[in-house]
Amino acid sequence: xxxxxxxxxxxxxxxxxxxxxxxxxxxxxxxxxxxxxxxxxxxxxxxxxxxxxxxxxxxxxxxxxxxxxxxxxxxxxxxxxxxxxxxxxxxxxxxxxxxxxxxxxxxxxxxxxxxxxxxxxxxxxxxxxxxxxxxxxxxxxxxxxxxxxxxxxxxxxxxxxxxxxxxxxxxxxxxxxxxxxxxxxxxxxxxxxxxxxxxxxxxxxxxxxxxxxxxxxxxxxxxxxxxxxxxxxxxxxxxxxxxxxxxxxxxxxxxxxxxxxxxxxxxxxxxxxxxxxxxxxxxxxxxxxxxxxxxxxxxxxxxxxxxxxxxxxxxxxxxxxxxxxxxxxxxxxxxxxxxxxxxxxxxxxxxxxxxxxxxxxxxxxxxxxxxxxxxxxxxxxxxxxxxxxxxxxxxxxxxxxxxxxxxxxxxxxxxxxxxxxxxxxxxxxxxxxxxxxxxxxxxxxxxxxxxxxxxxxxxxxxxxxxxxxxxxxxxxxxxxxxxxxxxxxxxxxxxxxxxxxxxxxxxxxxxxxxxxxxxxxxxxxxxxxxxxxxxxxxxxxxxxxxxxxxxxxxxxxxxxxxxxxxxxxxxxxxxxxxxxxxxxxxxxxxxxxxxxxxxxxxxxxxxxxxxxxxxxxxxxxxxxxxxxxxxxxxxxxxxxxxxxxxxxxxxxxxxxxxxxxxxxxxxxxxxxxxxxxxxxxxxxxxxxxxxxxxxxxxxxxxxxxxxxxxxxxxxxxxxxxxxxxxxxxxxxxxxxxxxxxxxxxxxxxxxxxxxxxxxxxxxxxxxxxxxxxxxxxxxxxxx
Ligand code: MTE
Ligand code: HPA
Ligand code: MOS
Numbered sequence: 001x002x003x004x005x006x007x008x009x010x011x012x013x014x015x016x017x018x019x020x021x022x023x024x025x026x027x028x029x030x031x032x033x034x035x036x037x038x039x040x041x042x043x044x045x046x047x048x049x050x051x052x053x054x055x056x057x058x059x060x061x062x063x064x065x066x067x068x069x070x071x072x073x074x075x076x077x078x079x080x081x082x083x084x085x086x087x088x089x090x091x092x093x094x095x096x097x098x099x100x101x102x103x104x105x106x107x108x109x110x111x112x113x114x115x116x117x118x119x120x121x122x123x124x125x126x127x128x129x130x131x132x133x134x135x136x137x138x139x140x141x142x143x144x145x146x147x148x149x150x151x152x153x154x155x156x157x158x159x160x161x162x163x164x165x166x167x168x169x170x171x172x173x174x175x176x177x178x179x180x181x182x183x184x185x186x187x188x189x190x191x192x193x194x195x196x197x198x199x200x201x202x203x204x205x206x207x208x209x210x211x212x213x214x215x216x217x218x219x220x221x222x223x224x225x226x227x228x229x230x231x232x233x234x235x236x237x238x239x240x241x242x243x244x245x246x247x248x249x250x251x252x253x254x255x256x257x258x259x260x261x262x263x264x265x266x267x268x269x270x271x272x273x274x275x276x277x278x279x280x281x282x283x284x285x286x287x288x289x290x291x292x293x294x295x296x297x298x299x300x301x302x303x304x305x306x307x308x309x310x311x312x313x314x315x316x317x318x319x320x321x322x323x324x325x326x327x328x329x330x331x332x333x334x335x336x337x338x339x340x341x342x343x344x345x346x347x348x349x350x351x352x353x354x355x356x357x358x359x360x361x362x363x364x365x366x367x368x369x370x371x372x373x374x375x376x377x378x379x380x381x382x383x384x385x386x387x388x389x390x391x392x393x394x395x396x397x398x399x400x401x402x403x404x405x406x407x408x409x410x411x412x413x414x415x416x417x418x419x420x421x422x423x424x425x426x427x428x429x430x431x432x433x434x435x436x437x438x439x440x441x442x443x444x445x446x447x448x449x450x451x452x453x454x455x456x457x458x459x460x461x462x463x464x465x466x467x468x469x470x471x472x473x474x475x476x477x478x479x480x481x482x483x484x485x486x487x488x489x490x491x492x493x494x495x496x497x498x499x500x501x502x503x504x505x506x507x508x509x510x511x512x513x514x515x516x517x518x519x520x521x522x523x524x525x526x527x528x529x530x531x532x533x534x535x536x537x538x539x540x541x542x543x544x545x546x547x548x549x550x551x552x553x554x555x556x557x558x559x560x561x562x563x564x565x566x567x568x569x570x571x572x573x574x575x576x577x578x579x580x581x582x583x584x585x586x587x588x589x590x591x592x593x594x595x596x597x598x599x600x601x602x603x604x605x606x607x608x609x610x611x612x613x614x615x616x617x618x619x620x621x622x623x624x625x626x627x628x629x630x631x632x633x634x635x636x637x638x639x640x641x642x643x644x645x646x647x648x649x650x651x652x653x654x655x656x657x658x659x660x661x662x663x664x665x666x667x668x669x670x671x672x673x674x675x676x677x678x679x680x681x682x683x684x685x686x687x688x689x690x691x692x693x694x695x696x697x698x699x700x701x702x703x704x705x706x707x708x709x710x711x712x713x714x715x716x717x718x719x720x721x722x723x724x725x726x727x728x729x730x731x732x733x734x735x736x737x738x739x740x741x742x743x744x745x746x747x748x749x750x751x752x753x754x755x756x757x758x759x760x761x762x763x764x765x766x767x768x769x770x771x772x773x774x775x776x777x778x779x780x781x782x783x
Contacts, residue, residue: 014495014502015717018652022488022507023235023481035191035205036268041059044193045074045114047257047267048121050128051277052103052110055680056137056346059101059110063129067113070127072120073555074368075260078111079724083259084223086254089212090245094312095349097221097252103132104311105348106680109249114257114265137346139680141285141308144343152317157324157608159398160335165300169291173375176288177367179360181308182281182353182668185686185692186482188237190278191268192251194218196256202255207236208247209480210714215512217248217333218255234509239482240664243354244520245314246278275685279314279351282307284323286364296372296383303334303364306341307357310349316342319350321454321605323357325399325612329365330408330446331387332394346680352522354727355665358449362728363669363755366445370735374742376751380735381421383442385412385769387400388427388446399575400609405712407618408410408446416444418705419640428624432743437629440637441740445732446620447643449725450613451524454605458519459598461529461613465494465537467545469589471565471577473498473505477594478518479530480510484594484723485653486526492649493531493716497538499562500576508513515593524617524721529596531716537594544590548583549574600713609696615713617720619643621662621729623699623736629744632763634737636666638701641729646711646720656705658726665730667693669755670737741765745773 026032052059064076069132079086079100099108110130115121138149166172192206192214202222208214211231219226221485231251236243250267269277284307291300305323309316319615320340327338369387374379384478389395389403416422421444428440453459463477475494481487487507495502512518519529525597546560550569553560559569566573574582583590603610621641627634641662645654675683684690710718734757741751744766753765 014492015649016647017650019105019488019492019502019650020652021485022491033234034188035193035207038193038205041195041264043263045116045261045263045265046121046564047112047114047120047254047265048118048125049109049112049253049267049277050125050271052099052106052108053272054103054132054134055106055139056135057103058135059099059103059130060133061129061131062110064111066127066129067124070120070124072116073113073117074263075114075257076111077256077260077470082221082256085220088217088221088248089312090248090314092313092318095314095502097249097256105346107348107682112253112257114261137680139345139347139676141283141306141343144345145306145341149344150342151313152342154503155321155324155340155608156399157338161304162300162335162337166289166291166302166337169299170293172289173371174289175362175371177286179284179286179363181283181350181674182672183275183690184240184280184353185241186236186238186240186242189269189271189274190243190247190250192247192254193264193266194251194254195264195297196258196262198256200224200350202258204229204231204251204255206231206233206247206251207243208233208251209239209243209482209522210245211235211480211512212516212518213520214248214251214760216499219250221252221256222259225241226454230511230513231531232509232511233480236480236482240354241356241522242278244352244522245350255745272685273449276682277348279310279349281353281668282309282316282350282357282360284317284360286367288364288368290368290372292372294376295386296376296378296387298331298333300335301368302337303327304339304341305361305364306343307360308344308347308350309342310347312349314349314351316350318454319352319357323361325450326358326361327365328397329362330389330448331365331369332389333398336398338398347676351356354661355724356498356523358724359728361664363731366731366735369578370738371750373506377747378645379425384446399612400444401611401613403616405616406577407707407709408448411618411642411644411707412444412446412620415620415622415640415642421622424624438626439629439740439743440624440626441736441743442622442624443732443735443739444620445620445735447728448617449617449728451528451615451617451721452601452613453519453523453525454603454612456601456603459525459529459601460519460595461533462515462518463530463534463537463594464514465534465592465594466540467580469584471504471575471580472506473500475505475534476508476514477530477534478515478524479509480521481655482521484526484657485650486530489527489649489653490531490534493535494538497535498542498576500565524723524725526721526723528715528721529598530774531649532596533594535594535716536596537592540592540594541590545579545583548586548588549579552582615715615720616712617644617725619725619729621732623732624660625733625736626761627737632759632766634759636733639699639703639732641704641726642707643726643729644707644709644720645722646715647708647718648706649717649719651706654706654722655704657694657722658706661724661726662729663693663698665712666728666733668756669730669734673758737762741769745769749773
């Protein structure tokens with residue numbers, strides 16, 4: 001019996017097993033604790049932030065005496081009342097905890113109040129006396145470009161001679177595309193709870209992707225050492241990049257109020273305030289001039305990308321760099337100039353959002369390729385294929401990195417076959433020929449996404465593993481859980497390394513006092529970095545255990561095999577728990593840290609040259625849509641996705657990432673529209689006006705497949721990062737919509753359609769196309 005239990009397939013396929021999310025059950029039963037679910041300390045105060053109601057103004061009066069005197073109020077803080085620094089810019093200065101005499105966007109924080117209840121705090125905040133003196137506001141990319149208002153210097157990425165190459169090309173086109181921003185709409189909003197502890201130290205529960213940065217910024221605003229601040233994150237209810245930097249002000253305000261009152265303080269933003277106060281995906285304006293040959297091959301390209309960064313730099317430097325580095329997508333561009341303007345506007349400071357600028361760069365080149373195909377009356381897929389990176393030639397990106405794994409041609413061929421693309425395109429043409437008002441469209445778009453932080457120094461991670469004498473394992477690492485399944489994947493790696501079942505591995509909250517100086521969980525690199533670090537820690541302990549086992553069983557340490565919950569040497573074995581207890585008796589440490597840094601990276605940001613990415617993740621999608629040309633409404637009838645996850649550590653989790661990423665990308669390019677009024681006030685600050693995709697918007701027929709091909713680089717178990725890349729599969733929906741609109745003009749004219757392609761914009765594009773078609777048809781009739 002005992003033997004049978006011991007040989008239970010405890011570690012059977014820990015890596016590669018399609019295990020559910022470790023908290024899946026708790027998520028749906030409500031047992032999973034988010035910051036706002038933590039038991040509230042008896043003396044907890046609730047905080048409220050008062051936001052500015054001008055886009056750009058001098059604050060001529062800020063009188064909070066009425067606020068301080070309101071019922072239940074324990075403290076009020078303005079920029080004047082801070083013990084140390086006010087600036088919490090993550091990379092460069094510019095983001096303040098509280099506006100100091102000047103507001104630079106509608107929604108900037110003016111002051112905070114802490115009271116016994118949230119209602120009291122909110123009511124008190126409304127009692128402030130505030131007066132403004134308006135200053136001229138720059139709100140849009142166009143205005144910023146006209147005034148050369150930039151948060152950071154313009155960058156240029158150049159290879160060859162694009163202007164000369166365009167001049168020589170047989171065909172030329174120019175155009176522009178506006179690409180909208182996106183609200184993160186994490187279900188759990190920004191929240192933090194700060195608890196003062198003994199000796200002037202603080203514990204901060206924060207919903208952040210970047211606990212180390214929150215720790216440092218809290219320490220900075222309090223004027224205390226980082227070692228006096230511990231930041232803990234068990235999980236986030238979604239982040240999507242929106243909690244890489246944007247969690248910090250909330251945590252800092254909670255900590256400052258806790259410092260001021262000596263009591264625990266919680267700050268949880270209301271949804272509307274969250275949407276108004278925090279940064280979003282950058283909207284972009286792309287303008288291009290392209291020269292190409294009769295087959296649709298790009299000969300020369302000048303592309304200008306301009307993004308709305310908002311009032312401060314935040315992460316805009318790296319985001320716009322990533323946009324430039326993805327403006328090739330899967331296409332070889334020999335003679336190319338990419339110019340990137342980082343526009344300063346009096347709007348919220350835009351920030352990281354799944355893809356981190358990459359999606360906007362890719363939208364630009366996909367538009368260009370699509371326009372070329374329409375100009376030549378070729379199938380856009382054919383033009384895409386002709387421009388793909390090649391094997392051994394045409395294989396270098398504009399920034400000088402070689403494309404070494406050529407999965408794409410086969411991946412696209414496979415998807416084309418499995419989705420039945422050619423036959424469906426013909427069927428759609430037949431459908432459109434007999435359907436005057438309903439029109440269908442189809443598009444296949446590819447994705448290449450660079451994996452690594454472009455800031456090379458961020459590509460490092462740490463972990464801490466303990467084995468207890470009962471054989472249970474404590475796992476901690478610097479990565480944060482935001483629903484993406486990082487914790488279960490890293491637990492699988494550790495279980496596999498120690499040859500035990502994943503149930504033995506206790507997943508624990510991320511905390512800055514266990515693993516220090518971490519990078520944000522971002523750039524899709526969470527499992528690559530933390531998986532390797534945790535594996536290194538487990539391996540250290542395993543080596544020590546192997547020596548013990550060898551001594552006990554008689555043999556060589558390197559011959560000990562850890563599998564099935566045992567350490568085996570030939571035919572003799574010790575149970576893992578037995579071995580752990582033995583090691584302890586032998587005075588062998590059962591605790592180890594692990595560390596990892598990504599190899600091969602080098603990147604000269606100034607010259608925009610090098611190898612910023614360890615590898616690329618690939619994918620492609622086919623979307624088919626139907627539009628109603630009388631209303632602009634549409635549906636996605638079917639989507640076929642084929643996505644490269646390398647050798648997946650957890651195909652169930654990865655599949656969820658691919659599905660969710662696609663739907664989020666589709667939302668970005670279809671129904672999610674941000675709208676600001678002429679005063680710079682966000683009008684779309686609630687789900688009633690801001691439309692994320694709902695269950696009913698998921699394609700009726702949704703076929704998602706993972707491509708299982710080992711990573712050619714030595715990533716953790718040859719897997720590939722999966723968090724962000726599938727978002728860009730959603731670009732297929734935009735192009736399918738464009739294709740359906742083009743059917744209105746029998747594919748002889750190219751529709752004018754910006755993103756997001758809301759039903760309203762689709763309708764306008766249809767009508768504009770009809771208006772353009774009419775004179776052309778008259779001319780034809782006259783011939
Ligand atoms: N998936 C869920 N469910 N929730 C999220 O917030 N964030 C995305 C992606 N997938 C996100 C998600 C973003 S922006 C990134 S960078 C990655 O997850 C981060 O996690 P990873 O590096 O572990 O993939
Ligand atoms: N991706 C995501 N987040 C980041 C990056 C990046 O490349 N660089 C800095 N923060
Ligand atoms: Mo993701 S945008 O890198 O947090």
